[in-house]
Amino acid sequence: MDKELKTPPPYPIASVDHALRAATILQMEGDATVAQLAERLGVARSTAHRILAMLVYRDFAVRGEDRVYRAGPVLELAAHSQSLVSRLRATALPHLHRVVDLVGETTNLIVRTGDTVRFIASVECRQALRVGSREGMVFPAHRTTAGLLLLAELDEEELEKAYAPERYRDRPSDRPDLARLRAELRRLRRNGFAVNRERSERGLVAVGVPVRDEDGTALAGLSVSMPSVRYDPHQLQPLVKSLEGAAHALERDFLHQS
Template sequence: MDKPLKNPPTYLINSVDHALRIAAMLQLEGELTVSQVAERLGVARSTAHRLLAMLVYRDFAVQDERRLYRAGPVLELAAHSPSAASRLRTVALPHLHRLVDVLEESVNLAVRTGDTVRFIASVECSQSLRVGSREGMVFPAHRVTAGLLLLAELTDEELEAVYPAERYADRPADRPDLEGLRTELARVRRNGFVLNQGRSERGVVALGVPVRAPDGNTLAGLSVSMPSGRYDRHRLRSLVDTLSRAAGAIEADLTLSA
């Protein structure tokens, strides 16, 4: 059985975690104010200002004449123009917030690049015991909910191209068993959703559905994550229906904004 990925470190350094989250926000979203950063992180404006000042000092951020912060030289590759992921994130965020209000659990949106997925948006719930933000984090695609949803769209030949044996020659343990993965992806296609019980992180259950483009291709995976103790298998169909409605609303707004 695969071991879970990226459990939080035993000694979490909040200031470092906050700074990295700000860097991810600037890279994914563009311009932000001190107040917006403070609200997103749940910290005082003075704390947000100090964190931003350090990112400016290290060239991860710059402040313009309007006192807005944006990605600096270190992150400028993603700051040249609004990307498809940035547009998707902007459209999806209101729906993610509404999902959190309805489900009272944390929700995520992730896209695939090659054999990895990146979380482009996360909204945490307000419960004291909750799954934290994954925004900006990158995981192996075959190990997480959104990754399985997106890999399920591929043909056998396309899947082989994502996982060529030569790329994993020096790290064979990182290459999934393609025969087993194909079987799993066929089940994802039949079900139309992914249920991930402790695969990515011990004690966490995630459930996800695809977000599709007008041509039917899957753009992203929309998922809800919760402590395993709060997951009730009798709610599975209800959770899938709620996620699917949210995915449909995101798809509709993407079409309108095209």
Template sequence: MDKPLKNPPPYAIASVDHALRAAAMLQLEGGLTVSQIAERLGVARSTAHRLLAMLVYRDFAVQDEDRVYRAGPVLELAAHSQSQVSRLRAVALPHLQRLVELVEETANLVIRTGDSVRFIASVECARVLRVGSREGMVFPAHRTTGGLLLLADLSEKELAEVYAPERYRDRPAERPDLAGLRRELARVRRGGFAVNRERSERGLVAVGVPVRGADGRVVAGLSVSLPSVRYEKGRLGELVAALGGVARGIEVELSA
């Protein structure tokens, strides 16, 4: 039995959501100012300052002499903030913005760690009815578009290691049906894209393509997410073409 779908809480607390998103930004990017955080969250500078002050108080953030905020000791991934993930995100963000302008839907970039994927970048579209930012969120890889793209790049041996039964000894219900997953990954390889219809969240459809590194391996999954009421199968070709063009742009910049 698969893990339940992840849906927004019925009574979301905006201030908590803003604080968590700010912490994720610092963890992924390495350093941001109050103004940058305020702009990204869409809040007043004073609000961003209060959020960051609380993160500093709880050791989720630190402020250096240049008044730049960085990930604090509580965030274990702080040591990796200037790693390949940070560079990938920095390179991809302008391309995600262009993708949003092209298709007028929310764009995302994910990476895989084991059997999970993390959204390292997310740019929302301007439509009233839209999919919100997933930046910093973690999902089971087999339930997301980007995750399927990353899993499809694995060899049979690598896939078996990711989903080895012993890894799920304490959570057997979360292990996917490997036979069905292999069939789906084969379709992804043949088509060069993946489609997710309400597998991760109800009312959401996502279409994605792989982003490859200089060695040809898939380093990230690039996708657009939209409300299922707005998705039409006839639009799939348009979305895949736009995604493919943007993915190539990211790849060229990464290899430069």
């Protein structure tokens, strides 16, 4: 997956984008009403209703007697409202908003699946020049701040499995150099944070820290993204401290709600 693929298409089809985002929400987070989907997608309720009706027609969603929509049979994951991702996202949102208020940059929560990561929550800052929401997007793990942090949690066997050559038979150029990746992951383990300078997207810098469970296992990555012209390396340590404080607060809240 090349980073250029994340550039918006020249002729975007908003209705398709809304439908795909709605399906992702139902699959990863569980039940939702028309009003909730309308708010998440930023569309009118009538528009959300039409999107959901088409998802139901194509078996991507089902509508219960309570008028609540759920993931349909086409979606592989049996998502439900108490899934790990759903609970993690719900717990994290207030903390993401506080980070945005504190540092003035777009903040994200990211989880890993195999060699990719998905942005499960994104809160935009209010600055005119800003990084937009990446919620629902999927990127190669080794090209993102949070992805590198989560890859650093893997042992040698797990890393080899995630990047097995046979998985890249049709796209060999996408497979990272594992020797270089291992060296980078060792540095990240020592530092406890990661910095991504235009690795996933041009003109973007991201800084991230891990979010851990009670056993110390990294569940997700918490990151801030900003235009590269606004990144100041001299402010890196205060920024990392702010992120670590938010991550620890999120960990405590998630533990108490589990």
